[in-house]
Amino acid sequence: METVLLLLLSIPFLILRYYFQDHETAAEKDQRRFAEGIGLVQARQFDEALAYFTLMAQQFPKSATVHLFKGRCNLGLGNFYSALYDFSVSLTLDNTLADTYLYKGQAHYRLDEFQQAFLEFDKAVWHTRSASADALRWRAVARMAFNQLDQARQDLEKAAALGDENADFHLRTLFSSTSVRQRRKGT
Numbered sequence: 001m002e003t004v005l006l007l008l009l010s011i012p013f014l015i016l017r018y019y020f021q022d023h024e025t026a027a028e029k030d031q032r033r034f035a036e037g038i039g040l041v042q043a044r045q046f047d048e049a050l051a052y053f054t055l056m057a058q059q060f061p062k063s064a065t066v067h068l069f070k071g072r073c074n075l076g077l078g079n080f081y082s083a084l085y086d087f088s089v090s091l092t093l094d095n096t097l098a099d100t101y102l103y104k105g106q107a108h109y110r111l112d113e114f115q116q117a118f119l120e121f122d123k124a125v126w127h128t129r130s131a132s133a134d135a136l137r138w139r140a141v142a143r144m145a146f147n148q149l150d151q152a153r154q155d156l157e158k159a160a161a162l163g164d165e166n167a168d169f170h171l172r173t174l175f176s177s178t179s180v181r182q183r184r185k186g187t
Helices: 002-020 026-033 035-042 046-059 064-077 080-093 098-110 114-127 133-145 149-161 165-174 177-185
Strands: none
Touching: 026 035, 026 064, 035 046, 035 064, 046 064, 064 080, 064 098, 080 098, 098 114, 098 133, 114 133, 133 149, 133 165, 149 165
């Protein structure tokens, strides 16, 4: 009898607890908190954004989002090694942010570290909840550096199906029937 009463009282408690609990992730909260700096990055004002995120990194050193956007600023300014450091810190704090893997791969790619770039792009594809056209396209570009043309074409086709115009352009220019034949012949 007491068990039934306890069970009947616990059900409303669990329902109320679920509805009053905060379901927002730390990354989603950070997106709102740092909207000013994110706006600067999106406007490609990397100098101002870097100053903003450097200050925020001092105030919020445990925020993966701060280090992600600080790395994006460094990447946009051509400071690839600083960007790699910031992305590594971000991944240490939260290793589920697919964008961090994508931008870290871009930094490795720009440093001609194609193997590392491919691994990071592959992680970005894996961590993306829904398919990411950018991650697929960048992984295809890294595969082309290794002459893995069939897999690159598959990635580009998936990205183009998601509406990525850059992937569609690569498909049309790099994988047209004449250019593939010329590449195989070595001309």
